[in-house]
Amino acid sequence: DADVTQTPRNRITKTGKRIMLECSQTKGHDRMYWYRQDPGLGLRLIYYSFDVKDINKGEISDGYSVSRQAQAKFSLSLESAIPNQTALYFCATSDSRDGQYFGPGTRLTVT
Amino acid sequence: TQLLEQSPQFLSIQEGENLTVYCNSSSVFSSLQWYRQEPGEGPVLLVTVVTGGEVKKLKRLTFQFGDARKDSSLHITAAQPGDTGLYLCAGRYNFNKFYFGSGTKLNVKP
Numbered sequence: 001d002a003d004v005t006q007t008p009r010n011r012i013t014k015t016g017k018r019i020m021l022e023c024s025q026t027k028g029h030d031r032m033y034w035y036r037q038d039p040g041l042g043l044r045l046i047y048y049s050f051d052v053k054d055i056n057k058g059e060i061s062d063g064y065s066v067s068r069q070a071q072a073k074f075s076l077s078l079e080s081a082i083p084n085q086t087a088l089y090f091c092a093t094s095d096s097r098d099g100q101y102f103g104p105g106t107r108l109t110v111t
Numbered sequence: 112t113q114l115l116e117q118s119p120q121f122l123s124i125q126e127g128e129n130l131t132v133y134c135n136s137s138s139v140f141s142s143l144q145w146y147r148q149e150p151g152e153g154p155v156l157l158v159t160v161v162t163g164g165e166v167k168k169l170k171r172l173t174f175q176f177g178d179a180r181k182d183s184s185l186h187i188t189a190a191q192p193g194d195t196g197l198y199l200c201a202g203r204y205n206f207n208k209f210y211f212g213s214g215t216k217l218n219v220k221p
Contacts, residue, residue: 004153033209042213043154043199050207058208090153097161099144099201100209102153 003027006091006103013081014111021076021106023091029101031094032074034058034066036087037105043090049074081110114138115202117212125220127189132215134200135182141203143176143183148197148214190219 004025013019023032034046035058045058047066055066063085065077078085086109092100115136124130134143142161146154158167160176160183167174171194173186187194200212 040213043201043211045208048208088151092153094209097142097159099142099146099156099159099203100154101156102146104153105151107151 002104004091004093004101004103006089006106008106009104010107012109012111015082017081019078019081019108021089021091021108023074023076023103025072025074025091025093025101025103027093027095027101028071029093029095030071031096032068033092033094033100034064034074034076035090035092036060036085037090038087046076078108081108083110086110114210115200115212117198117200117215119215120213121216121218123218123220124190126191128219130187130190130217132185132198132200132217133182134184134202134212136202137181138202138204138210139180141180141205143180144201144203144209145174145183145185146199146201148199150197154197154199187217190217192219192221195219 007022033048035043044060049068052068067075089106091103094100118133144159145157148154158174163178163180165176171188175184198215201209
């Protein structure tokens with residue numbers, strides 16, 4: 001079984017709709033992250049959390065919100081989706097020393 | 112502004128050739144990671160280097176961390192078509208956030 005899972009894997013939604021992307025992990029890591037990936041722009045950090053009570057904005061948090069429901073679960077919400085939020089979204093986890101472990105991604109299209 | 116600069120951006124080589132990818136920054140990192148990503152999938156962690164001057168080998172891949180912990184290189188010996196993918200470097204800053212380079216897209220032709 002995958003260590004980091006994301007649902008849904010693909011989603012097409014309309015402008016103005018609210019959408020939630022979910023992430024679960026079995027790595028036992030405290031730290032969880034949400035990134036988006038766009039062609040030519042690499043991975044950009046949206047939000048990160050070091051434990052259930054700790055939530056931090058990344059470099060592109062506008063238009064997004066997150067919830068850390070448990071150590072193993074971290075969800076990303078788009079309150080009112082817009083077309084330029086069309087991208088590949090990744091959840092990742094890490095411990096305090098090593099690199100990150102990524103989920104398989106969610107391909108989101110906003111029409 | 113990209114904290115980590117990767118070069119080259121694109122690389123297309125024949126099977127059996129050697130190649131080197133570079134990752135440079137003006138910042139000091141607590142550690143540096145290399146990832147490989149296939150289209151439509153998440154990046155997969157290949158290695159973490161922590162100590163300045165450290166060299167790690169993973170089969171035909173050799174990773175080096177610069178003495179000042181600001182740069183790194185990835186060398187592939189005798190590349191194979193299975194090495195094709197996007198290679199990303201990431202620097203861990205103060206043991207907290209990670210900063211990613213924009214990636215090197217490698218294509219190894221049979």
